[in-house]
Amino acid sequence: MKIEEAQTEQVIKEKAKELFFKKGLIKTTTQEIADAAGVNRALIHYYFRSREHMLSILLDEAMEEKRERVKSILSFDLPFREKIARYIDAIITYNMTYPYLENFIISETVRNKDRTEAYCARNQSRSSDLIRDQLAEEIQQGRLAPITPEHFLVNLIALCNYPMLAKPILRTIHGMTEEAYHEFLLERKQVIYMTIFNEEMPSVS
Amino acid sequence: MKIEEAQTEQVIKEKAKELFFKKGLIKTTTQEIADAAGVNRALIHYYFRSREHMLSILLDEAMEEKRERVKSILSFDLPFREKIARYIDAIITYNMTYPYLENFIISETVRNKDRTEAYCARNQSRSSDLIRDQLAEEIQQGRLAPITPEHFLVNLIALCNYPMLAKPILRTIHGMTEEAYHEFLLERKQVIYMTIFNEEMPSVS
């Protein structure tokens, strides 16, 4: 039977994203995706040509979405520390809605160098350029220990993303439940700010 | 022809580790491993039963080795900051000899929860317990902003490991050559210490 009005493509995409990026079932087969979407497997090829091609599309969309939400924050006209506080918040919040997206991005960029190129090509402005001036000023005013924008950003992203990437290990090592780990991740917003700036994060009013 | 004296098993292991952990070819097939080792593919099954089983063994060995090198440092009787400085150095150095080991560990622990359990079970003493007292003292003496041992360690490991995990992306974004990235990683030893303690790392004498 025909599923209402050409929504099939969307349903497939959403279910696939759910399996890949939310549940972390990175090896999910086309058959499993089809099952989750309640459609015949051939439709995946009908709409997306191949599994590989579908992956490209899903990743592009997800990365684009994350980039929009997160990176634009660095372009806002805001005091440096507030900007960074928002950046941390945005990354962690986004990570929590797609807990395995970073895992996926990383394993795909390791596996497929071309995809890395494509992804980065679309990233016109380097994040490091967006903070360069403000960071320099912070340092010059003696409010922050000297650090290059590249290291500063890697620090920031590492502190935000790693706990998602290594979630299975960290949860197990520290014997945390899913909820406890959720809490832990939320705490990290303050912890990260503190670690970076060595001062309390101003509470959100 | 018979390859000299039962070394075959070792050769296979080493070549497999090279492909998986050094070159990051995570999807390498048994055939490719056999080729790299210069042996018939059936030997892989002869020695390791299945691909899956071989993976277990390789990962166990690699993780065990890393754990020994790195984690024991936290047990040494040393001043806190020196201990941490050595820890950073050990992790980064080890990461550079097996650039893709962390990628592998993470994707395997996401894919296979049982392996996570097994891995963590062997980790008798939690790292967080090894630093708890000294960390508390640092904080109590006002030399460090309050932080739980769990967050402190996650910070530390995140800062050390993430740049390896995301190497393809980071290198491309910042347009670094392999050598430049190598330098970048070495610089991070100081950067991380600085970020954690907010003071220069004492130079190694």
Added chain:
DNA sequence: GCTTGCGTTAACAAAAATGTTAAACAAAAA
């Protein structure tokens, strides 16, 4: 020299996944 057993190989079998096709179907247009 014969046997025994491990290491090795090629050839085969099976499994798991992707990709293709022709035909059925449903809805809108003619």
Added chain:
DNA sequence: TTTTTGTTTAACATTTTTGTTAACGCAAGC
């Protein structure tokens, strides 16, 4: 009603990879 067009399905084909087996060879011990 018939045609047409885009969607969906089942059945088939192909590819890729893993796993198995039977036989061969070599070296040690009898």
